[in-house]
Amino acid sequence: MENVVTHEDWRSCFSELAPGLLLFARQWVSSRADAEDIVQEAFIRFWRRNHKIDNHPLLYATVRSIALDLIRRDSRRARREAEAVSESEQVVEPQFELADEAQFALAAALDRLPHDQREVLVMKIWNELTFAEIATALNISQNTAASRYRYALAALKRIFQPQ
Amino acid sequence: MNDFSDIENELKKLRPAQPSHGFLARIEQAMAHQRISEDKIIRLNRFRVNWIALGFGVAAAALLMVLAQVSTDRTPKQGERIAQSRAAPETRSTTADQFIPAGATQVVYNTRDEGLHFTGGSEGPMRRLRYQTHQTWQWRNRATGASLRVSYPSEEIVLIPISGQ
Numbered sequence: 181m182e183n184v185v186t187h188e189d190w191r192s193c194f195s196e197l198a199p200g201l202l203l204f205a206r207q208w209v210s211s212r213a214d215a216e217d218i219v220q221e222a223f224i225r226f227w228r229r230n231h232k233i234d235n236h237p238l239l240y241a242t243v244r245s246i247a248l249d250l251i252r253r254d255s256r257r258a259r260r261e262a263e264a265v266s267e268s269e270q271v272v273e274p275q276f277e278l279a280d281e282a283q284f285a286l287a288a289a290l291d292r293l294p295h296d297q298r299e300v301l302v303m304k305i306w307n308e309l310t311f312a313e314i315a316t317a318l319n320i321s322q323n324t325a326a327s328r329y330r331y332a333l334a335a336l337k338r339i340f341q342p343q
Numbered sequence: 344m345n346d347f348s349d350i351e352n353e354l355k356k357l358r359p360a361q362p363s364h365g366f367l368a369r370i371e372q373a374m375a376h377q378r379i380s381e382d383k384i385i386r387l388n389r390f391r392v393n394w395i396a397l398g399f400g401v402a403a404a405a406l407l408m409v410l411a412q413v414s415t416d417r418t419p420k421q422g423e424r425i426a427q428s429r430a431a432p433e434t435r436s437t438t439a440d441q442f443i444p445a446g447a448t449q450v451v452y453n454t455r456d457e458g459l460h461f462t463g464g465s466e467g468p469m470r471r472l473r474y475q476t477h478q479t480w481q482w483r484n485r486a487t488g489a490s491l492r493v494s495y496p497s498e499e500i501v502l503i504p505i506s507g508q
Binding site: 187190191194195198199200202203212213216220223224227228274275276277278279282283287290301305306330333334336340 | 347349353354355357358359360361362363366371373374
C-alpha cells in the first residue's frame with residue numbers, strides 16, 4: 181500500500197513526540213545534547229525505513245536500542261554517565277521544567293526509582309503509550325508492564341504520602 | 344480501583360524539558376538531506392543480495408586460487424629439470440656380445456637468457472640462450488642382460504638472430 185503520509189505529517193508527529201522521546205532517552209544519558217543525538221538518529225532511522233507513523237512502540241524501541249548501543253560502544257562514556265548519576269554534587273541538566281519545590285522533590289524521587297520501573301512510568305505518563313504498546317516496545321508482557329507501573333507509583337506514593 | 348490517581352496527577356503536572364533551540368530544525372535538515380540522497384542510499388536488503396553475490400565471488404576466487412596452486416605446483420623450480428626427452432629404445436635384433444643403444448635422456452635443468460650479443464660475422468644482434476643439461480646414454484646387451492650407462496652434464500649455447508628491429 182502506498183505511503184500517503186506527507187513530510188508535514190512527519191514534522192508535526194515529531195514536534196509532538198520530541199519532548200517525551202527526549203525524556204525517555206535521558207534515562208540512559210545525563211546530558212540533553214546526547215539525548216537529542218539519540219532521538220535524532222532514532223527518528224531518522226524510523227522515518228527512512230517507512231514505518232507507519234503511528235507505530236510508536238517501534239519508535240521507542242529504536243530510541244532504546246540506539247541509547248543502549250551508544251552506552252555499550254563507549255565504555256568511557258558509560259562510566260562518565262554512571263558517575264554523573266551517582267555523584268549528587270554533579271550538575272545534571274534538568275529533565276523537567278520544574279515550577280516549585282514539590283515538583284523538584286517529585287523529579288528527584290523519580291530518578292531514584294529502579295530503571296525498569298522508571299522506564300515504564302516515562303512511557304506511560306509522558307508519552308501516553310498503552311500497556312500493550314509499552315509491552316511491545318520493551319519486549320515484555322503487558323502484565324509485567326502494568327506491574328512495573330504500579331510498583332513505581334506505589335514507591336512514589338510512599339515517599340510523598342507516608343503512612 | 345486506581346488508588347494512585349493523585350500521584351499520577353502530580354506526575355502529569357511535570358512537564359518534560361523542551362528540546363534545545365534548533366533541534367527540530369536539525370531533524371528537518373537531516374530529513375531533507377536524506378530525501379535528496381535517497382536514490383544513493385543502499386538499502387539493507389540490497390546489501391543482503393550483495394553479500395550473497397560476494398559469497399559466491401569469494402568461493403569462485405578460492406577455487407581459482409586452488410587451481411592456480413595446482414598449476415603452479417607443476418612449474419619447475421630453479422635448479423630442477425625443466426625438460427626431458429627420452430629416445431625410443433632400439434628394437435633391432437642383435438647378435439650376442441653386442442651392446443645396443445637402449446635409451447638416451449637429455450634433461451634441461453636450467454635455461455638462461457644472456458641477452459643480445461654482437462658476434463663476429465653476424466649482421467645484427469643475436470640473442471644468446473644457454474641451456475644446461477644432463478645427458479644420459481644407455482646401452483644394453485640383450486644376450487647377457489648387461490647394461491652400460493653414461494651420464495654427463497652438458498651446456499649448450501644457442502644464438503638466435505634478432506630480426507625486424
